[in-house]
Amino acid sequence: xxxxxxxxxxxxxxxxxxxxxxxxxxxxxxxxxxxxxxxxxxxxxxxxxxxxxxxxxxxxxxxxxxxxxxxxxxxxxxxxxxxxxxxxxxxxxxxxxxxxxxxxxxxxxxxxxxxxxxxxxxxxxxxxxxxxxxxxxxxxxxxxxxxxxxxxxxxxxxxxxxxxxxxxxxxxxxxxxxxxxxxxxxxxxxxxxxxxxxxxxxxxxxxxxxxxxxxxxxxxxxxxxxxxxxxxxxxxxxxxxxxxxxxxxxxx
Amino acid sequence: xxxxxxxxxxxxxxxxxxxxxxxxxxxxxxxxxxxxxxxxxxxxxxxxxxxxxxxxxxxxxxxxxxxxxxxxxxxxxxxxxxxxxxxxxxxxxxxxxxxxxxxxxxxxxxxxxxxxxxxxxxxxxxxxxxxxxxxxxxxxxxxxxxxxxxxxxxxxxxxxxxxxxxxxxxxxxxxxxxxxxxxxxxxxxxxxxxxxxxxxxxxxxxxxxxxxxxxxxxxxxxxxxxxxxxxxxxxxxxxxxxxxxxxxxxxxxxxxxxxxxxxxxxxxxxxxxxxxxxxxxxxxxxxxxxxxxxxxxxxxxxxxxxxxxxxxxxxxxxxxxxxxxxxxxxxxxxxxxxxxxxxxxxxxxxxxxxxxxxxxxxxxxxxxxxxxxxxxxxxxxxxxxxxxxxxxxxxxxxxxxxxxxx
Numbered sequence: 001x002x003x004x005x006x007x008x009x010x011x012x013x014x015x016x017x018x019x020x021x022x023x024x025x026x027x028x029x030x031x032x033x034x035x036x037x038x039x040x041x042x043x044x045x046x047x048x049x050x051x052x053x054x055x056x057x058x059x060x061x062x063x064x065x066x067x068x069x070x071x072x073x074x075x076x077x078x079x080x081x082x083x084x085x086x087x088x089x090x091x092x093x094x095x096x097x098x099x100x101x102x103x104x105x106x107x108x109x110x111x112x113x114x115x116x117x118x119x120x121x122x123x124x125x126x127x128x129x130x131x132x133x134x135x136x137x138x139x140x141x142x143x144x145x146x147x148x149x150x151x152x153x154x155x156x157x158x159x160x161x162x163x164x165x166x167x168x169x170x171x172x173x174x175x176x177x178x179x180x181x182x183x184x185x186x187x188x189x190x191x192x193x194x195x196x197x198x199x200x201x202x203x204x205x206x207x208x209x210x211x212x213x214x215x216x217x218x219x220x221x222x223x224x225x226x227x228x229x230x231x232x233x234x235x236x237x238x239x240x241x242x243x244x245x246x247x248x249x250x251x252x
Numbered sequence: 253x254x255x256x257x258x259x260x261x262x263x264x265x266x267x268x269x270x271x272x273x274x275x276x277x278x279x280x281x282x283x284x285x286x287x288x289x290x291x292x293x294x295x296x297x298x299x300x301x302x303x304x305x306x307x308x309x310x311x312x313x314x315x316x317x318x319x320x321x322x323x324x325x326x327x328x329x330x331x332x333x334x335x336x337x338x339x340x341x342x343x344x345x346x347x348x349x350x351x352x353x354x355x356x357x358x359x360x361x362x363x364x365x366x367x368x369x370x371x372x373x374x375x376x377x378x379x380x381x382x383x384x385x386x387x388x389x390x391x392x393x394x395x396x397x398x399x400x401x402x403x404x405x406x407x408x409x410x411x412x413x414x415x416x417x418x419x420x421x422x423x424x425x426x427x428x429x430x431x432x433x434x435x436x437x438x439x440x441x442x443x444x445x446x447x448x449x450x451x452x453x454x455x456x457x458x459x460x461x462x463x464x465x466x467x468x469x470x471x472x473x474x475x476x477x478x479x480x481x482x483x484x485x486x487x488x489x490x491x492x493x494x495x496x497x498x499x500x501x502x503x504x505x506x507x508x509x510x511x512x513x514x515x516x517x518x519x520x521x522x523x524x525x526x527x528x529x530x531x532x533x534x535x536x537x538x539x540x541x542x543x544x545x546x547x548x549x550x551x552x553x554x555x556x557x558x559x560x561x562x563x564x565x566x567x568x569x570x571x572x573x574x575x576x577x578x579x580x581x582x583x584x585x586x587x588x589x590x591x592x593x594x595x596x597x598x599x600x601x602x603x604x605x606x607x608x609x610x611x612x613x614x615x616x617x618x619x620x621x622x623x624x625x626x627x628x629x630x631x632x633x634x635x636x637x638x639x640x641x642x643x644x645x646x647x648x649x650x651x652x653x654x655x656x657x658x
Binding site: 064090102119120 | 257261268564565567569570572575576577651655
């Protein structure tokens with residue numbers, strides 16, 4: 001624990017509340033959430049549907065702004081930011097990974113991975129391509145740089161998506177049910193990749209409703225009805241790679 | 253986000269949907285092509301009318317004896333007896349802005365030479381008639397002032413008359429032909445002019461000194477008209493005013509009396525004809541413009557479909573850092589690329605179809621650079637206008653909802 005405190009604060013939530021007006025009723029999606037995530041943590045956020053985890057994820061991803069409370073991302077207060085500022089901070093500091101990959105159709109891996117850098121005018125075309133290729137090699141797709149997204153399996157597509165999340169060198173990777181669409185064996189290969197990124201010092205937030213995944217992360221936050229009901233550090237992180245190796249190669 | 257990146261993204265998106273992109277473009281291609289071809293046809297016919305009129309003498313002014321009432325009955329202008337040779341002489345000596353002037357008095361009748369005869373006009377004029385009508389004598393010569401003064405029995409034949417009176421190819425110069433009972437010596441043959449815009453044979457006439465027609469053929473003291481040419485085409489109006497003043501003085505008209513003569517200028521006629529053809533051009537262009545508009549609506553339609561279809565993509569782009577402006581620019585650029593490329597191809601289509609019209613239909617055509625520039629600009633503007641709404645719609649999407657859109 002003491003080790004964690006010295007580390008840099010990446011995310012600090014301070015009594016975060018988010019209310020939605022639906023007709024005449026007010027839906028309280030987040031009723032006061034506070035936590036701090038430091039650099040190098042692999043946090044799973046767990047909760048059933050309606051627990052507010054999607055809203056939390058949107059807020060953490062600077063897609064949504066809280067009704068009240070403060071959110072600091074890498075020391076920057078997000079709450080007062082305008083739309084364009086939030087787009088910029090998403091572009092520079094956050095890597096998104098989605099359940100359904102969200103790759104551009106009929107587009108090669110490299111082009112998909114380059115996408116976030118296209119919205120950063122400081123990066124030249126050459127650097128863009130170099131970084132995209134490096135990230136694809138990092139996720140084990142060095143052989144599939146110019147495959148189109150529809151020519152790849154689900155696991156491969158998710159690896160492209162992970163490479164896309166890494167390409168802007170974000171301070172935080174936000175994964176939304178990143179293994180939700182994959183079979184067990186592929187899920188574990190993706191989890192193995194996440195664990196490797198974690199070992200390399202990346203900060204990861206993995207939102208899921210699958211309680212199994214918590215065992216492979218370093219910390220687990222549980223949400224229920226818009227409040228945190230559990231926040232545990234995991235000292236005994238299981239190896240996804242071992243499980244992956246133990247699973248038979250041919251699943252069908 | 254710089255423009256070259258946006259351009260790259262837009263081109264990539266269009267490339268992903270080639271067929272749809274081309275079909276959308278087709279609306280603009282046909283629209284622009286039609287505008288250019290229609291304007292080319294309109295401009296072409298205008299040009300050819302203009303050319304024909306200027307061939308007839310675009311600075312020509314015609315004076316007719318005009319409305320004079322006799323006991324409530326208006327007379328036909330050729331029966332009117334208000335223009336006299338003295339009027340002609342007054343204009344010829346006093347008007348400063350005319351170049352040439354001739355009295356006209358004509359008679360129709362049968363021309364006879366040997367066994368051959370042909371009905372035609374005997375146009376009584378002076379030698380300046382040639383300059384006014386831009387004609388010339390091809391063989392022989394025109395009658396002289398002296399022959400006019402002496403009302404000489406001479407004539408200059410048009411080509412049609414020559415062909416009908418001398419079918420065997422005899423040289424008509426020096427031969428004596430008859431007009432009615434009057435024998436006239438052929439001293440010249442007019443150049444060949446063919447048919448004019450109204451379908452009249454401009455070679456079907458013979459020129460005779462006007463004095464000869466007045467004294468020997470019609471036995472009249474009055475002229476049927478006076479034709480003149482303005483020294484400066486752009487000052488035709490001034491010339492008309494000048495002639496009006498002279499004639500009113502000649503005819504001793506009081507200020508409250510209306511003119512007993514009519515003055516028409518070729519320019520008026522030209523304006524009338526070209527205003528008709530301008531109207532046709534406007535009509536044609538309007539129809540073509542409507543098809544261009546429909547092409548623009550086609551762009552909007554496809555862009556709206558495209559925005560809806562690519563909602564998830566837009567959500568993703570926004571999630572990874574695209575601003576609303578980036579998204580807006582992307583879709584706007586896509587629309588403009590479609591319309592501008594369509595415009596360029598449309599210009600090509602317009603040029604090709606114009607060329608084919610001139611080859612196969614033999615219509616006079618003229619592509620003006622103004623019509624090319626205009627239609628190109630219009631289709632760029634159409635791309636921006638019709639691309640704007642879908643682009644604005646795309647840029648206003650909420651990334652949270654867009655990325656989960658099914």
